[in-house]
Every structure is written in structure tokens, then in C-alpha cells.
Amino acid sequence: MPSKASSSIKDGHTHKISEATVSRLPAYYRALSQLADAQQIRISSEELAALTGVSSAMLRKDLSHLGSYGTRGVGYEVEFLRYQISREMGLNQDWSVVIVGVGNLGRALAHYGGFGSRGFRVVALVDADQTLIGTKVKCGAEGKTVELLVHALSDLEDVIKETNARLGVVATPAESAQVVSDRLVKAGIRSILNFAPVHLSVPEGVDVRKVDLASELQILAFHEQRKAI
Amino acid sequence: MPSKASSSIKDGHTHKISEATVSRLPAYYRALSQLADAQQIRISSEELAALTGVSSAMLRKDLSHLGSYGTRGVGYEVEFLRYQISREMGLNQDWSVVIVGVGNLGRALAHYGGFGSRGFRVVALVDADQTLIGTKVKCGAEGKTVELLVHALSDLEDVIKETNARLGVVATPAESAQVVSDRLVKAGIRSILNFAPVHLSVPEGVDVRKVDLASELQILAFHEQRKAI
DNA sequence: GAGGATTTGTGCTTTTTTGCACAAATGTGT
């Protein structure tokens, strides 16, 4: 950018980043974290693209939306780029997560150690089952285990207020999901990860991401079916 | 289709269905199943769209790719449409699933009852942990529980051959995922659902779908961060 | 059996996403 005037527009996060790009940033971030762990200093778009399963052109365009953090002829500095992505995505702060529904899945999520290392802290568990309420559940993997009390659904609002949770996970049966979602929203949660196989309707301004494992298998089955021979 | 010649191309599944459409069919299918359970006979595109969180125009276009199964001025017959989608997606047959990695997540998946009702049968569990191999794990929810033996990783190929599994689930730590994937492919599996947070490279003709829970939280966090006020 | 009310199916437009190709920028070696 020689002739163009000085003021760099790119800097502030005023710039709109496309949804497709946002959905790929976590993969770049993870790959960069691994590279950093392995002490690698630099990486080219070609290599990082191969590592994350995208084309190098797409990777470069994605990254260019965050700013111009590479060096032509050289590549990207692993640690620096990782930091820029984490900053852009808000991963340099901790996020508190409340899990509603402590069944098979909710428990697996709570036990999982991989969230903590990425800045997500499960701070509260909520369930409707009387036999579960009041019991303790181990959260996080070895090293950083915390025991969390399972709270009653009726305490949801208080728990959210106390823990300052900003992300909600719905891991209840499908029948209860909409009700739970409504209560989460009413309690101030505006970002929900939904595992129940139903569409949640939420007011404008609330984001829902749905993870539907059965659908994934069905999509695989669809393609598998077409692999005749 | 007035002037255009008669021969209806639509009928056989020769027609190419877009990936975006395929990814939405499971949601339509699920909604239709619920409606069928509730004895509802007919439904309009508008209603079904609301139920699944898409626009009615998109729903109609999606469905039109399967064939012309609605009636103008009336809507769609729930049971008939459900059957057409299930046929198109290969859900009128059973699919055998092998799960590799019987930890938090693998176990939750095995326990889950919702797969069986959709035609997916977990037929084999495989792990590398000596203390797990040989133990039994309950599969499926109440009513249709089956106890499955956890097999050694070294038996993977045999297990797949014996059980005729066609779908593979990778629920191992990230470090092992690529190795496991390679072995699944070598054993003839061509459809893989991957929960490990790494990109799996597989030969042409093999499909991988990745479910990355941490990424989902990160994407939520990204948007949450921008909800400044 | 004609007219009006619905609701599908689809041609066309707009937006989003992906892919290509190359100039611009950097490093290297002589």
C-alpha cells in the first residue's frame, strides 16, 4: 500500500468479517496453537491451509480480513498470528458457561478438559431431575478438576446472575429445550449452544448454534448411499 | 411446465441435490416425524419452515429438488413427505456405526437412545486403553439396551468386517485421530464423523464430517464479544 | 362450473462464498 493515504482502516475491528470466515478462524487458531507448542516460529499460508483443510488462497483471504499480519516472501509468525486471532475472537478473555441438562451429554461436556484450555469455564450445572440436584459433578480434566453442584432449574436465573455466565448450553431432551432456552434468554443469556434436535426460536439479538449429531450421521448416510458399487 | 416437453427428469435420484439442501433435510425429516407422531396429516411450507427455522421459499426449493410432492393450494402430506425424504436420504435402511474411543464422548454417544430410532445402530466399540478393553458398555436407551464389548484397537479391521459397519465415529484424543482415521479407511469405512479437533486427511471418495464443540463456543464468543452496548 | 382464496413450484435477482491469477513486497545471493 504505497500510494494510498496512510490511515490504516484495518486496525480497529470496525471491519465486517464474513460468517464463513468466522467459522474457520477456530481451526486456524487451534493449528497455530499446536505449532506454537511445537516451537515453530513461522508458517506459510500453504502449510497452514494443508493443516486445516482449506485452500491457501482462502486462508490468506480469511486472514486478510483481520489485518495484514503476514510478510510477503516469508509467511506468518505463528505466535503473533495466533494472538491476533485470539484477540479478534475474544479468546484472550475467559468465558463462563452454564450447562443445562446434566445427562449423558451434559456430563461429558462438563468432564471434558479441552474447554478450559481455550478460555471456556463451566461455572454452573443445572438440571430438573430431583435425584441429580444437589449432587456434585467433576468438571474439567486432570490437573484442574473442580466439583460443581447441580442446581435446580428453578434457580437458573440466580445461578446465572451469581456466576456471570454469558454462554448457555442446552443439553436437555428436545421437549424441554425451548422452555429452557426461553429462561436462559430471560436471564440475560444471548449466546446459546443447542444440542437438542429442535429449532429454538429466540428474540433478535440472541445467537443460537445448533449441534445435531443425528443429522451429521444422516448427512453421511446420504452420501454413503450414493457411493454405489 | 407448459411448453417444455413432457419427460419428467425429477423422478429418479439422478438429480443433483445441493450440499446446502442436504444439510437441511434432516431437520425437515425430524419435524415431519414429530408431526406424524402427533397425527397431523398435512402441513404447509410456511408452517414447516417456521418449525425448522428456514424461510418458506427455501423450504419449497429444497423439497422441489426431491420431486414435486406437494399440492398447490393445500400443502404437503406429512407422512408421504417424510417417507420421500427418508428414502432420498437412505434412512429407510439401517446403518451400522462403529465408535472408536470410548471416553466421555464415545460413551455418551453409545448411551444415547436417539440414534436407534433414526436407523443408526452402534454395533461396535473400540478403544486402545487396556483397562477398557473387554469391559461392557450399555448401548441405547431404556427399552432397547444392548451391552457391547469394548474391542482392542488391534481388532478394528476384524470388528468392522464382522459387523459390516459403514459409518465410523472418531472420539479419540486429537493425537490419535489421524491414525485411527487411516485405519478406518483401510478397513473399508468411507464415511467418518470426527469429534477430535483436528483436520483428518482422507483419500478421495471418503467423507468426513467434523463436529467441533470448542469451535462452536468460540464462534458464539466471537459474536457475543461484538454485542457491545 | 365460475370465481375467489390458497399455496406450491420456479424463473430471476441479489448476496455470499470460493477460486484464480498476478502484482507487490520481502528476503537472498552474488
Place this chain on the structure above:
DNA sequence: ACACATTTGTGCAAAAAAGCACAAATCCTC
């Protein structure tokens, strides 16, 4: 200091997806 090899950043083209709007088909009523 200059030619050359690399690799980024991006303008432009292509493809895919989403949205709009309306004619065509069906049902219902009188």
C-alpha cells in the same frame, strides 16, 4: 546494488446459496 526466488494480499471471475415474486395448480363456495 541488482537479479531472482518466495509468498502474501487482493482484484476479478465463477459458482453456490438465498431471497423475491408470481404464474400455475388446486380446493372451496355458491
